Amino acid sequence: MLWLRQVLAIAVKELLMILKDPKSRFVVIGPPLIQFVVFGYAATFDVTDVSCVVVDEDRSAESRDLLARFTGSGHFTEVARLDSLQGAAALVDAGRARMVLHVASDFAARLRAGRPAELQITADGRNSNVSGIALGYASTIVGQWSREIEAARAGARMASGLRPAPRVEIVQRAWFNPSLDSRWFVVSGLPAQIALVVVMLLTSLSVAREREHGTFDQMLVAPVDSAQILLGKALPSFALGLLDGLLLTGLAVVWFGVPMTGTLAALVAVLAVYACAILGVGLFVSSLATTMQQGLLGSFMVIMPSVLLSGFTTPIENMPLWLQRATIVNPARYAVAGCRAVLLEGADLVAVLRYLGPMAGMAALTLALAGWLFRHRTE
Amino acid sequence: MSAPRLPAGAGRLLGFLRKEALQVRRDPSSIALALVMPVVLILLFGYGVSLDAENIPVAVLLEDGSAAGRDLFGRLEGSRYFAPVQVTSADEAERLMAAHTVEAIVRVGSDFDGELGGVEPAPVQLVLRGVDSNRARLISGYMEGVVGLWSAGRAARGETASLPAASVAPRTWFNPSLRSTNFLVPGLVALVMTLTGTLLTALVVAREWERGTMEAILVTPLRPTEFLVAKIAPYYLLGMGGMVLAVALGVLLFDVPLRGSFFALFLMSSLFLLASLGLGLAISSTVRVQFVAAQVSLLSGFLPAFFLSGLLFDLGSTPLPVRLVSYIVPARYFVSASQTLFMAGDLWPVLWPDALALALMATLLIGLARRRTGARLEG
Numbered sequence: 001m002l003w004l005r006q007v008l009a010i011a012v013k014e015l016l017m018i019l020k021d022p023k024s025r026f027v028v029i030g031p032p033l034i035q036f037v038v039f040g041y042a043a044t045f046d047v048t049d050v051s052c053v054v055v056d057e058d059r060s061a062e063s064r065d066l067l068a069r070f071t072g073s074g075h076f077t078e079v080a081r082l083d084s085l086q087g088a089a090a091l092v093d094a095g096r097a098r099m100v101l102h103v104a105s106d107f108a109a110r111l112r113a114g115r116p117a118e119l120q121i122t123a124d125g126r127n128s129n130v131s132g133i134a135l136g137y138a139s140t141i142v143g144q145w146s147r148e149i150e151a152a153r154a155g156a157r158m159a160s161g162l163r164p165a166p167r168v169e170i171v172q173r174a175w176f177n178p179s180l181d182s183r184w185f186v187v188s189g190l191p192a193q194i195a196l197v198v199v200m201l202l203t204s205l206s207v208a209r210e211r212e213h214g215t216f217d218q219m220l221v222a223p224v225d226s227a228q229i230l231l232g233k234a235l236p237s238f239a240l241g242l243l244d245g246l247l248l249t250g251l252a253v254v255w256f257g258v259p260m261t262g263t264l265a266a267l268v269a270v271l272a273v274y275a276c277a278i279l280g281v282g283l284f285v286s287s288l289a290t291t292m293q294q295g296l297l298g299s300f301m302v303i304m305p306s307v308l309l310s311g312f313t314t315p316i317e318n319m320p321l322w323l324q325r326a327t328i329v330n331p332a333r334y335a336v337a338g339c340r341a342v343l344l345e346g347a348d349l350v351a352v353l354r355y356l357g358p359m360a361g362m363a364a365l366t367l368a369l370a371g372w373l374f375r376h377r378t379e
Numbered sequence: 380m381s382a383p384r385l386p387a388g389a390g391r392l393l394g395f396l397r398k399e400a401l402q403v404r405r406d407p408s409s410i411a412l413a414l415v416m417p418v419v420l421i422l423l424f425g426y427g428v429s430l431d432a433e434n435i436p437v438a439v440l441l442e443d444g445s446a447a448g449r450d451l452f453g454r455l456e457g458s459r460y461f462a463p464v465q466v467t468s469a470d471e472a473e474r475l476m477a478a479h480t481v482e483a484i485v486r487v488g489s490d491f492d493g494e495l496g497g498v499e500p501a502p503v504q505l506v507l508r509g510v511d512s513n514r515a516r517l518i519s520g521y522m523e524g525v526v527g528l529w530s531a532g533r534a535a536r537g538e539t540a541s542l543p544a545a546s547v548a549p550r551t552w553f554n555p556s557l558r559s560t561n562f563l564v565p566g567l568v569a570l571v572m573t574l575t576g577t578l579l580t581a582l583v584v585a586r587e588w589e590r591g592t593m594e595a596i597l598v599t600p601l602r603p604t605e606f607l608v609a610k611i612a613p614y615y616l617l618g619m620g621g622m623v624l625a626v627a628l629g630v631l632l633f634d635v636p637l638r639g640s641f642f643a644l645f646l647m648s649s650l651f652l653l654a655s656l657g658l659g660l661a662i663s664s665t666v667r668v669q670f671v672a673a674q675v676s677l678l679s680g681f682l683p684a685f686f687l688s689g690l691l692f693d694l695g696s697t698p699l700p701v702r703l704v705s706y707i708v709p710a711r712y713f714v715s716a717s718q719t720l721f722m723a724g725d726l727w728p729v730l731w732p733d734a735l736a737l738a739l740m741a742t743l744l745i746g747l748a749r750r751r752t753g754a755r756l757e758g
Binding site for chain 2: 126294309
């Protein structure tokens with residue numbers, strides 16, 4: 001009982017140290033909020049307003065109709081209309097246009113003759129992702145248009161008593177995110193990332209700061225054992241990290257309109273176990289570091305790979321196999337997948353067990369290791 | 380300044396430069412951040428961050444085992460994008476989807492052969508996991524491509540299928556295979572230089588304040604400008620070293636083309652690094668506390684360089700307020716210049732405006748740092 005009270009006393013002291021200083025206080029609340037809102041808007045894989053140069057050498061009713069579909073779709077904006085391909089390259093080079101839509105002069109003639117007609121599109125590959133997505137949109141628009149023509153042709157053949165040429169079409173449906181809004185994808189993973197940064201920074205500095213300020217010795221002569229010190233230092237970071245994670249997930253739902261299809265208990269469980277796992281890592285770094293600079297750099301060395309290899313922005317499945325295997329020790333991987341499962345896939349406590357297990361294992365391991373190292377380095 | 384005082388000034392500067400150089404050399408964590416982080420980052424990005432999907436596991440449900448359906452399955456097996464698994468019931472397919480074993484379901488209906496001969500297009504159903512919307516879109520695009528090719532192949536063999544009336548003939552400049560590494564590595568250089576320029580520099584000066592060693596510098600006859608020069612020079616060298624390392628690894632290890640000249644790369648990197656250094660110095664001389672300096676430099680340097688620079692996410696598709704904010708992010712100009720330098724070459728119409736913007740920012744930020752330092756050193 002006394003043991004617990006002492007832990008609590010240290011935790012309160014740590015919390016006060018963070019909250020008393022107006023600058024530190026701001027750092028715990030302000031940046032996570034700003035990051036969340038700015039990056040929630042900035043981090044999108046959806047492409048709007050792709051700037052296009054239109055070169056229509058055919059000037060037929062067909063080419064006009066097809067090109068009008070592009071500007072009407074909302075994904076493309078026409079920045080220039082040229083008579084020939086000359087000059088189009090310069091616009092792409094200078095970054096004023098990202099695509100050249102070129103209709104050759106025999107487009108309508110080929111269509112009327114029943115031969116395949118092509119819309120030539122040249123994309124700026126400097127941003128391969130935008131080009132890939134924009135080319136996908138373009139294919140969809142042209143495919144749609146093409147099917148209308150094919151349907152008209154089939155009707156004409158039927159009317160003249162002939163069998164129409166067979167056609168195949170893909171009928172598509174997306175689960176969990178029917179409109180394929182990439183903001184849902186990014187925003188649902190963002191709280192876990194921000195909680196990671198907050199908890200890592202707070203814990204990795206907590207011991208190093210005392211070492212640098214010389215107050216660490218006072219702590220050691222206090223009538224408490226090292227487990228109590230460690231726990232006391234861990235509790236405030238845990239509470240703040242969990243609070244940030246829940247707050248931001250709430251914002252994701254309220255502000256960005258991400259659905260919350262799973263249960264709240266599952267969400268709290270994922271974020272809490274996750275916070276424990278990073279706490280262990282943070283305290284481990286903190287025990288190793290002798291200066292705050294080293295603590296910060298150390299936490300940076302952990303944060304960068306954890307974020308990049310978590311599947312937050314780019315899928316883990318795209319990595320080479322050896323690296324995919326390495327990500328199984330990354331707690332952020334499970335937290336991101338867990339948050340997405342709760343928000344988008346309707347997961348409950350049972351469904352997130354597969355994410356909780358590995359994270360709990362990591363938490364146990366890293367906390368034990370941090371405790372051992374802490375005792376080892378202080379004696 | 381009179382002539383005889385020049386050597387004294389130069390001597391002061393040299394002495395202080397030497398102190399800074401020694402400080403960097405004797406704290407291994409600075410070197411680690413400046414030279415090890417670029418290597419870690421480039422390996423992480425090169426291997427870990429890819430938007431190109433291959434061997435996507437899909438469940439294929441052939442309800443009647445029709446000849447045409449089996450033919451399509453063979454086509455999927457032959458594609459490098461898909462790794463199809465044949466399933467026997469819709470329940471099994473949905474179970475695999477729920478367990479994340481497959482990422483999409485392709486269903487060919489029980490009367491596919493019959494429908495291929497009909498008037499309406501024969502449907503191929505595609506069910507996607509929309510959680511990662513970007514990937515879902517990619518898969519849908521690949522599937523359109525594979526089914527389109529399959530259909531065209533059947534038409535060429537005179538079997539039942541028709542060519543689409545119109546299609547897209549895509550071509551991509553600068554990065555013909557749309558390889559995402561070619562697009563990510565140039566942006567990564569900005570991230571590497573931000574680490575040294577902003578984060579490390581901010582920490583270093585804030586530490587002088589926090590530890591009280593700034594007092595010692597205050598009482599020397601060192602002028603604020605000399606102080607700034609001595610602070611900038613070693614980190615400029617470290618930052619450029621990191622840049623060279625990142626570029627060399629990108630070109631040698633990941634086969635990223637470098638089509639521009641070294642001179643242009645050197646010029647753009649120098650300007651960007653000076654702007655980053657200016658930001659780092661301005662932050663640290665303003666907040667004077669390492670923990671806060673680290674948070675502020677993360678928030679104003681590192682994260683914008685990642686999210687608001689066009690490094691991964693397309694700025695053209697973000698809402699207007701976010702786009703406006705991105706105009707004051709130095710990394711935005713550098714990433715644009717760097718992507719052009721790597722993939723397109725020395726296109727001066729792109730590079731000049733970026734260079735001007737960076738030069739302006741470098742001047743402003745270093746000027747701000749000079750004012751803040753000056754006010755406190757002399758005041």
